[in-house]
Amino acid sequence: MLHTYFPVLLLLGFILVNAVVMLGLSHLTLRPRPTPIKQVPYESGMPPLGDAHERFSVKFYMVAVLFIIFDIETVFMIPWGAYYRQLSCTVPLANDICPSGQMSLFGLSEMIVFMIILLVGFIYVWKKGALQWD
Amino acid sequence: MMSFALLQAAAAGATRTSSGLEILPPPPSGGVWFLATIVKMLITFTIYMVGVMLVIWAERRICAFIQDRRGPNRVGPHGLLQSVADGVKNIMKEETYPGQAYLPLFVLAPAMSFTTALLVWAVIPYGAPWESRWGTIDMALAPLPVGFLYILAIASLGVYGIVLAGWSSNNKYALLGGLRSSAQMISYEISMGMAIIPVLILAGNVSLSRIVSQQAGRGLHWNVLTCTIAWFIFFVSAFAETNRVPFDLPEAESELIAGYHAEYSAMKFSMFFIAEYANVMTSCALMSTLFLGGWDIPFTVWDNVAPHTFLKTLVTFAFFWAKILFFVFVFIWVRWTLPRFRYDQLMALGWKIMLPTALAYVVFIAAMTLGLDAAGIHPASWQYAVIMLAANIIIAVLLFTFLDKGRLVSPAYSRLDKRNLEKLRQLDARRARLAPAHSEGGAD
Numbered sequence: 001m002l003h004t005y006f007p008v009l010l011l012l013g014f015i016l017v018n019a020v021v022m023l024g025l026s027h028l029t030l031r032p033r034p035t036p037i038k039q040v041p042y043e044s045g046m047p048p049l050g051d052a053h054e055r056f057s058v059k060f061y062m063v064a065v066l067f068i069i070f071d072i073e074t075v076f077m078i079p080w081g082a083y084y085r086q087l088s089c090t091v092p093l094a095n096d097i098c099p100s101g102q103m104s105l106f107g108l109s110e111m112i113v114f115m116i117i118l119l120v121g122f123i124y125v126w127k128k129g130a131l132q133w134d
Numbered sequence: 135m136m137s138f139a140l141l142q143a144a145a146a147g148a149t150r151t152s153s154g155l156e157i158l159p160p161p162p163s164g165g166v167w168f169l170a171t172i173v174k175m176l177i178t179f180t181i182y183m184v185g186v187m188l189v190i191w192a193e194r195r196i197c198a199f200i201q202d203r204r205g206p207n208r209v210g211p212h213g214l215l216q217s218v219a220d221g222v223k224n225i226m227k228e229e230t231y232p233g234q235a236y237l238p239l240f241v242l243a244p245a246m247s248f249t250t251a252l253l254v255w256a257v258i259p260y261g262a263p264w265e266s267r268w269g270t271i272d273m274a275l276a277p278l279p280v281g282f283l284y285i286l287a288i289a290s291l292g293v294y295g296i297v298l299a300g301w302s303s304n305n306k307y308a309l310l311g312g313l314r315s316s317a318q319m320i321s322y323e324i325s326m327g328m329a330i331i332p333v334l335i336l337a338g339n340v341s342l343s344r345i346v347s348q349q350a351g352r353g354l355h356w357n358v359l360t361c362t363i364a365w366f367i368f369f370v371s372a373f374a375e376t377n378r379v380p381f382d383l384p385e386a387e388s389e390l391i392a393g394y395h396a397e398y399s400a401m402k403f404s405m406f407f408i409a410e411y412a413n414v415m416t417s418c419a420l421m422s423t424l425f426l427g428g429w430d431i432p433f434t435v436w437d438n439v440a441p442h443t444f445l446k447t448l449v450t451f452a453f454f455w456a457k458i459l460f461f462v463f464v465f466i467w468v469r470w471t472l473p474r475f476r477y478d479q480l481m482a483l484g485w486k487i488m489l490p491t492a493l494a495y496v497v498f499i500a501a502m503t504l505g506l507d508a509a510g511i512h513p514a515s516w517q518y519a520v521i522m523l524a525a526n527i528i529i530a531v532l533l534f535t536f537l538d539k540g541r542l543v544s545p546a547y548s549r550l551d552k553r554n555l556e557k558l559r560q561l562d563a564r565r566a567r568l569a570p571a572h573s574e575g576g577a578d
Contacts, residue, residue, distance in 0.1 A: 003167075004276065004277075004278060004279070005276065005278070006171070006276075007171045007174070007175065007256065007275045007276035008253070008256050008257075008275075008276045008278070008284075010171065010172075010175055011175050011178070011179070011252075011253060011255075011256050011275060011276075012249070012253060014175060014179060015179070015248070015249050015252050015253060016245075016249060018179075019244075019245040019248050019249060019405065020245070022225075022401050022404075022405065023241065023244075023245065023401060023402065023405075025225055025401070026224070026225050026227070026229060026400050026401030026402070027229060027401075029225055029226055030226060030227065030228045030229075032228060032229050032230065032231060033228065034230070034231065034233075036233070038230055039230070039231065039232055039233030039234075040232070040233065041232050041234065041303065041304060041305040041306075041308075041397060042305065042391065042396055042397065043305060043306060043307060043391075044307075044391060048305070048306070051234070051304065052303075052304045052305055052306045052308075052309045053301070053304065053309075056309070056310075056313060059317075060313050060316075060317050063317045063320065063321060063481070064316075064317070064320065066485075067320040067321065067323070067324065070324045070489070071320075071323065071324055071327065074324055074327035074328055074331075075283075075286075075327070077328070077331050077496070078282070078283065078327075078330075078331065078334060078340060081330075081331040081332075081334035081335045081496070082334045082335075082337070082338060082339055082340050083338070084334075084335045084338075084500060084503065085335070085338055085503060085507065086338070088503075088504050088507065089507070095512075096512065096513060096514070097507070097510070097512050097513070098507050100510055103504070103507060103508045105504070107500070107504075108497075108500050108501065108504055111496075111497075111500065112497065115493060115496075115497065118493075119493075122489075122490070126486070131481065131482070131485045131486060132478075133477060133478035133481045133482070134478060
């Protein structure tokens with residue numbers, strides 16, 4: 001387990017060290033000398049009116065919620081996809097092929113049922129106008 | 135498109151000589167393994183950073199070439215060191231911190247973008263395994279058994295860097311850029327994930343080394359031929375995921391200044407820049423691995439059979455990079471070919487076209503696999519690949535004709551409403567009557 005994931009941690013550490021060094025080096029070579037006008041947010045030369053942390057369009061929240069639903073469906077389909085050829089064979093695959101007469105529609109039919117349920121939800125969302133940007 | 139004779143020649147005797155099925159010696163143990171890991175990590179990181187520099191250089195030179203100008207050509211031979219000079223300049227520049235920014239996140243955001251962009255590379259196999267005297271050394275930093283799931287997980291984290299940069303800047307344009315970017319990236323991530331499922335069905339595994347070994351051979355089993363539509367969906371999603379033209383709305387200059395990194399300067403800006411190009415390279419590498427056989431050399435099985443010498447590792451490594459650089463070139467080419475989408479068009483494409491298409495294609499590939507299995511055709515045989523290719527060509531023609539709705543395949547005037555067309559024709563006829571001298575060639 002550790003043997004497998006250790007290189008990833010090693011790379012993560014190395015990249016983090018690099019990121020910190022890059023930020024630090026840039027910070028140390030020339031210390032920031034702020035002036036009030038330099039610290040104003042750049043909004044195409046207009047003096048900014050108010051704070052940027054205000055309410056924004058609800059569409060973005062809707063996309064986020066839809067993403068969670070459909071991403072879970074996608075993740076659910078990954079193990080099915082990887083195991084699909086074995087699922088459609090009643091006996092273990094021999095030499096990467098199913099012995100004749102042992103095929104089954106189990107894998108396909110289960111996923112089609114799942115997809116029809118998904119599709120009903122998708123059509124509902126579409127008809128409700130959640131995918132509509134205007 | 136290959137001619138049929140060439141196809142047959144390429145297919146003759148193609149067998150699946152996957153390194154996953156033949157037994158290779160175990161990996162080295164203890165100190166040698168640790169040393170190999172360190173060396174691989176350094177190689178991965180160095181090649182990545184140098185690669186990003188070269189891709190930035192290539193982008194500027196190719197842009198210049200397409201626009202009929204010279205591009206950077208002063209620093210070093212052909213301007214090759216331009217990126218180094220820019221990097222040094224960015225380190226020496228003064229940093230600005232906007233007065234109202236939330237500083238912890240403002241500093242963290244570029245580091246986060248940078249880290250996630252580079253971390254994905256850990257699992258991508260970039261060469262044939264080397265059967266060394268100490269044991270088999272995999273040419274991927276971490277050949278994780280969960281391979282693709284790891285990529286999906288880490289690539290999603292890239293959104294955080296961008297949305298946090300936009301939010302913490304406390305700039306309205308940056309905030310909008312960050313929000314647009316996150317909405318766009320998560321929308322296309324779904325079609326991207328769905329596009330991989332046909333590949334997983336054919337490979338029967340999520341580990342990237344198995345996906346590569348399933349495509350190994352003479353290039354006929356490459357997933358770009360057996361899952362063409364999936365490749366196309368992945369390709370389009372990759373543009374959206376990396377915020378590149380035609381989906382570069384997060385940084386649309388005419389609308390949002392510079393988008394989420396409007397407030398960033400010096401090295402922090404540079405890190406976003408590196409992350410952006412690193413993401414492009416990662417997408418290209420993923421496309422090569424999942425759909426173009428990874429490091430596999432087409433038209434020969436030399437690279438797939440024992441002995442797995444170091445020479446084979448090097449040659450396959452070169453082929454892998456040739457594939458990546460080809461896709462990088464396509465990315466740059468598309469940038470100067472297509473205009474930017476509108477945001478509602480972008481969302482409609484992602485949700486209303488790509489997602490249903492990807493879902494339908496999963497069912498199609500599942501049904502095809504079932505049918506071919508029932509017919510008793512071995513997945514490694516050339517008949518399997520040819521039947522899949524033929525089915526894909528038919529599906530592609532049907533799909534593109536349907537999606538086209540008479541836009542590209544038929545002439546431009548077919549897009550017009552029938553009544554408008556009639557009005558234009560009458561106008562044209564009247565103009566021809568009034569000025570007969572100019573009517574020649576002027577009416578189209």
